[in-house]
Amino acid sequence: MWRYFAPAVAFLALGGLFAYALMRIDQGKLDIREIQSPLIGKAAPAFVLPSLTDPPHQIDSHALAGKPYILNVWGTWCGECRAEHPALMALARTSGLPIIGLDWKDEHSDARAYLAQLGNPYAEVAADDVGRTAIDWGVYGAPETFLVSADGIVLAKHIGAISEAVWEKKFAPHLKNGGRS
């Protein structure tokens, strides 16, 4: 008798699995586009890039060592970056960490106007005109946000707009031991 029901049971089980996954995606709990970064637990890629806001000055990632920092990849061409901007402004105030901006393949004058208009949450903004630093960091879509430890290890990465909830869940737990890896 069971063999008449077996296909129906198998169908319902598979359908249930699909429905469950779709529901999780819909609730934002499952992100099928997210790729686990191989950089987590490894040394943050080094860079030396011109400063967006202070042009002749070069930003050297080695100078950031000694305390944890946030690296946020953005661009004026990126719509979701604009959406996350208020959250970055809040993080700059509340996180106690410097936010380093990586302005990815952007027009400098546009980027400066954008910060002048919306406010500047960044301690420093490095301009990656050719996109090589973004490749080194495994960036594939903006906005992306990294948390780097005091000893220069990538602790966490978030793809998509950051928010206070994401910060509390994904980033803040890493900072309990003083931001060391």
Next chain:
Amino acid sequence: MRRWLAVLVLGLASATALAIDTEVAFPDAARQQRYDRWIHELRCVQCQNAAIADSPVGLASDLRRQVKEMIASGQSDDEIRRFMTERYGDFVLYDPPLKPRTYFLWAAPALFLLITVGVAARVIVRRSKGPIDSDPEEPA
């Protein structure tokens, strides 16, 4: 005259090729072939369902530039593979490596084939023993 005709024909042919990356990267065939192979092997992680050869997004062209430079500077396939996977993970490769995390991925086709053959064999054996439509589990 014949040379110009060839240029015209090739020019028209390339216009219909629809490829994003139509520029020839290397003058010699060997390196060009390696380049072509690599840009079809690497996934555009931004668009996720296209190779970097077929994607118009900025990151894909940056990665093509990276591949071109690495081949030009004489780096090996292993070095290119390592460069890409260290940054983007195995997902960037259309041909994922065999390792514990991918055992199921690689075994799945054979596994499903085995299950199908097993079920088919059982059905065929059972049906060949008795008349069609008789169910051995149900009393006649």
